[in-house]
Amino acid sequence: MNTPFEDGNNLRYAEYVLGVLDADTRAEVAREVAGSDEAATAVALWQRRLIPLADTIGEVAPAPYVWARIQDALQLEAPARVTPRKGLWDSLELWRWLGIGATALAAALLVVVSLPRPTPAPAVVNAGYMASTIQQDNGSAGWTATMDLEHARMVVVPATPVSFEQGRAPELWLIPAGGKPISVGMIDRDKPTTLALDPALLAQLGPTAVLAVSVEPIGGSPTGQPTGAVIGKGAIGAAPNAGGRVALTGHGQADRTRV
Amino acid sequence: MSVTSPAERDELNRLLQQAGRNDQKAFAELYKRTSSKLFGVCLRMLHDRGEAEEVLQETYTTVWRRAASFDSAKASAITWLVTLSRNKAIDRLRQHREELLDDPSKLNETVDDQPTPAAGAETSQEYQRLQQCLEELEPQQQSSVREAFFTGATYNELAARCKVPLGTMKSWIRRSLMQLRTCLDP
Numbered sequence: 001m002n003t004p005f006e007d008g009n010n011l012r013y014a015e016y017v018l019g020v021l022d023a024d025t026r027a028e029v030a031r032e033v034a035g036s037d038e039a040a041t042a043v044a045l046w047q048r049r050l051i052p053l054a055d056t057i058g059e060v061a062p063a064p065y066v067w068a069r070i071q072d073a074l075q076l077e078a079p080a081r082v083t084p085r086k087g088l089w090d091s092l093e094l095w096r097w098l099g100i101g102a103t104a105l106a107a108a109l110l111v112v113v114s115l116p117r118p119t120p121a122p123a124v125v126n127a128g129y130m131a132s133t134i135q136q137d138n139g140s141a142g143w144t145a146t147m148d149l150e151h152a153r154m155v156v157v158p159a160t161p162v163s164f165e166q167g168r169a170p171e172l173w174l175i176p177a178g179g180k181p182i183s184v185g186m187i188d189r190d191k192p193t194t195l196a197l198d199p200a201l202l203a204q205l206g207p208t209a210v211l212a213v214s215v216e217p218i219g220g221s222p223t224g225q226p227t228g229a230v231i232g233k234g235a236i237g238a239a240p241n242a243g244g245r246v247a248l249t250g251h252g253q254a255d256r257t258r259v
Numbered sequence: 260m261s262v263t264s265p266a267e268r269d270e271l272n273r274l275l276q277q278a279g280r281n282d283q284k285a286f287a288e289l290y291k292r293t294s295s296k297l298f299g300v301c302l303r304m305l306h307d308r309g310e311a312e313e314v315l316q317e318t319y320t321t322v323w324r325r326a327a328s329f330d331s332a333k334a335s336a337i338t339w340l341v342t343l344s345r346n347k348a349i350d351r352l353r354q355h356r357e358e359l360l361d362d363p364s365k366l367n368e369t370v371d372d373q374p375t376p377a378a379g380a381e382t383s384q385e386y387q388r389l390q391q392c393l394e395e396l397e398p399q400q401q402s403s404v405r406e407a408f409f410t411g412a413t414y415n416e417l418a419a420r421c422k423v424p425l426g427t428m429k430s431w432i433r434r435s436l437m438q439l440r441t442c443l444d445p
Binding site for chain 1: 287298299309312315320334385389404405415436439
């Protein structure tokens, strides 16, 4: 390398670490580093010198679904949970925010605690919660969905009982941005429903996806895609943060109440 | 979640080594402690949340696969992780650059001027030493080094942004790097 400095090679390693080289030269240096201990050591020294600059970059928490996607991509088995976090799930404020009264709360918790455990819960550590208010076309809230990413489950609570024709029931769909609807499951029209979220579904949850409810035959859409009218839609967002807690839920219960 | 204390650094080294022995729990804990830092780095370089999320995902899948090659004698875990995320982000930027060659106006972003630590960011002793050495550089050279580090821009892009000839930019940065080495190495 033609430079006015006597130590051209070392300079190239510094430029590599700083990040100013074009794609081809970067690739060359990367190959050198992989093949030569001397190059690797020189690069490591430059990292030690320059990377502390990153101290000045503020931290930004990534959305919980990023971790779900990493687990999905690596096909990691469900490890033990890292820390028993104070769960939003356990929070009274959350349930108040959901706008359900004591009876519905008791019913929901009963569903959550009493269900059998069909599969080990796909553990999503450091995950949080997401929520969606599924608005009906007339503007009133139809259901509120809360997603517990750590335990891979979703509770869908009707705001007010919705009436359906004989033989018809609501089915919940997740629609990824630009993608086809994926069935999450049938939900109840007048009481909370808990649904298990498989890793593929979990990986799609995020602010670019929406939840929708369509009118389907009692057993669910026969085609795997919505066949009836879409009666409600809701964006997915972070759940509100909650302070207090009630120790009422059954930890580690993966739930499935397909009606 | 500061990674500036020596105890925290040791803990991260240990977690990364355990991840290298296929310990998923350690890997999850490592993610929990470092992902916000790495996401901040990716966002700063890519300016796009979706892309930063993709790069963060690539980074940690690579961490899991390569953790066994981590050598704490060469670099601390946090340095190794930040380096990995920067490399992925820079690769992504270079890819874009090729896609954008038809529209070079998009390359002329404004200079990212954020010379001081973000509010609330704690800095390590290593950073404080580096900062002292940076302050010994000419102001323009100092800001070029920072701009290069934080944006992952090429020499060409930096020269265009700072409106100086390419040769000038190269000599600013090269001289700065050599001066930094002299200043930092005992």
